[in-house]
Amino acid sequence: MIFHDHAGETAKAAVREARRSVLWLDTDDRPDAADPVSGVIDTDLLVIGGGFSGLWAAFLGKQADPDRHIVLVEGARVAEGATGRNGGFVAASLTHGLMNGLERWPDEMSTLLAMGRENLQAIETVIRDWDIDCGWSRAGEIDMAIEPHQWDDLRDYARAGQALGEDLVLLDGDAAQASIHSPTYLGGVLDRAGVGLVDPARLAWGLRSACLQLGVEIHENSPVLSLEDEGTTLLASTPAGAVRAQRVALATNAYPPLLKRLSHYVVPVYDYVLATEPLSDEQWTAIGWDGREGVSDAGNQFHYYRVTPDGRILWGGYDAVYHPGNGFGAQYENDDGSYERLAEHFLQTFPQLAGIRFSHAWGGAIDTCSRFSPFWGTAFSGKLAYVAGYTGLGVGSSRFGAATMLDLLDGRQTQRTELEMVRTKPLPFPPEPIRGWGIGLTTSALHQADLNEGRRNLWLRTLDRLGLGFDS
Numbered sequence: 504m505i506f507h508d509h510a511g512e513t514a515k516a517a518v519r520e521a522r523r524s525v526l527w528l529d530t531d532d533r534p535d536a537a538d539p540v541s542g543v544i545d546t547d548l549l550v551i552g553g554g555f556s557g558l559w560a561a562f563l564g565k566q567a568d569p570d571r572h573i574v575l576v577e578g579a580r581v582a583e584g585a586t587g588r589n590g591g592f593v594a595a596s597l598t599h600g601l602m603n604g605l606e607r608w609p610d611e612m613s614t615l616l617a618m619g620r621e622n623l624q625a626i627e628t629v630i631r632d633w634d635i636d637c638g639w640s641r642a643g644e645i646d647m648a649i650e651p652h653q654w655d656d657l658r659d660y661a662r663a664g665q666a667l668g669e670d671l672v673l674l675d676g677d678a679a680q681a682s683i684h685s686p687t688y689l690g691g692v693l694d695r696a697g698v699g700l701v702d703p704a705r706l707a708w709g710l711r712s713a714c715l716q717l718g719v720e721i722h723e724n725s726p727v728l729s730l731e732d733e734g735t736t737l738l739a740s741t742p743a744g745a746v747r748a749q750r751v752a753l754a755t756n757a758y759p760p761l762l763k764r765l766s767h768y769v770v771p772v773y774d775y776v777l778a779t780e781p782l783s784d785e786q787w788t789a790i791g792w793d794g795r796e797g798v799s800d801a802g803n804q805f806h807y808y809r810v811t812p813d814g815r816i817l818w819g820g821y822d823a824v825y826h827p828g829n830g831f832g833a834q835y836e837n838d839d840g841s842y843e844r845l846a847e848h849f850l851q852t853f854p855q856l857a858g859i860r861f862s863h864a865w866g867g868a869i870d871t872c873s874r875f876s877p878f879w880g881t882a883f884s885g886k887l888a889y890v891a892g893y894t895g896l897g898v899g900s901s902r903f904g905a906a907t908m909l910d911l912l913d914g915r916q917t918q919r920t921e922l923e924m925v926r927t928k929p930l931p932f933p934p935e936p937i938r939g940w941g942i943g944l945t946t947s948a949l950h951q952a953d954l955n956e957g958r959r960n961l962w963l964r965t966l967d968r969l970g971l972g973f974d975s
Contacts, residue, residue: 553577635709
């Protein structure tokens with residue numbers, strides 16, 4: 504099935520009254536913000552960024568060394584950025600999917616898969632042991648084929664995963680439509696154990712609470728304006744104070760980087776999401792979905808969707824919008840055209856839900872890099888370490904990213920730091936205006952490939968050979 508991008512009146516009406524706010528953040532029991540930095544604070548470890556990477560860095564760092572003084576500063580509020588705006592898919596994959604990992608690190612894939620499974624289990628253990636109420640479900644995920652060539656690709660994916668011991672199950676068209684009733688499905692692959700679902704904001708707030716209980720000092724509404732090398736320490740200045748730290752973990756991801764070098768490797772890409780009103784019993788009967796798995800379709804421009812704990816359908820993806828000059832800010836967080844397009848695609852997938860209304864519509868930035876998976880590095884003679892570039896699968900891999908960042912920061916040689924994935928970086932994006940032109944050309948080529956039975960044109964084939972890519 505090829506999605507029609509022109510939104511009809513039914514789709515426009517479905518999204519017209521949606522609140523332009525994030526479903527996960529639209530709650531009265533959001534924790535009160537911690538006080539901003541005031542005066543000068545001295546600390547052993549400063550964590551910059553209150554998203555998942557920063558929260559895991561503070562949590563794991565304090566668990567490993569309870570006597571280590573750790574300060575976490577967040578420019579706005581915890582979970583305000585990508586951490587609180589995503590679909591809540593917690594994947595075991597550390598490499599943005601099996602096939603991307605096999606293309607880039609084939610010799611390490613068995614190790615990376617094992618590490619990914621261990622990482623996912625560790626997240627589940629923390630949720631259980633710290634009694635974090637975040638709607639956690641080890642529901643799995645189904646990749647659905649909606650075009651014949653996608654079904655061929657999914658069979659290759661299933662065979663490759665099964666050969667490496669992954670618990671992947673091929674679903675033919677009848678089985679796919681029996682699991683979730685949509686006329687678009689031609690088949691799918693069920694990953695039964697490798698994906699969990701979560702309310703991401705509540706997971707972040709639970710980690711915030713755990714950090715505070717462990718003794719981490721947290722300050723919100725404290726953007727770091729500059730970093731100054733003082734020799735043995737780094738001084739991070741904020742609007743009302745500063746933090747002097749022996750070591751710094753930088754976890755700002757899609758935000759404009761404090762290290763200028765990161766702007767060569769990461770571009771912010773805006774992704775948009777809708778959430779329906781809660782479905783009635785009759786509507787659930789019409790679509791089935793008894794397993795409540797997460798779902799994505801297998802196009803280059805793909806949708807991801809899931810059931811929320813309160814019985815809505817969250818539906819996002821497809822558009823990946825880059826604004827020239829690494830454009831970033833609240834002005835890009837809503838896009839009526841993207842919302843209407845998403846609503847149209849939803850109704851094409853579930854025509855039996857015609858008449859449904861969307862309650863929430865929002866957007867957020869993803870930190871995309873050219874290899875679609877996180878990368879690491881150090882600066883200021885090893886006093887600072889960073890991780891960035893998750894490209895949309897950071898809810899799960901951010902814990903691994905934070906642990907690896909701490910290894911590098913403390914100079915530890917571990918199984919993580921020995922990985923080629925950790926020791927290498929993605930190819931950088933070119934400078935503007937070539938960057939914006941190239942991303943626009945790539946986006947158009949990916950769309951054309953979806954319209955042309957997956958056939959990749961010369962531009963995409965050239966990028967493939969160079970190991971470059973663009974995704975969300």
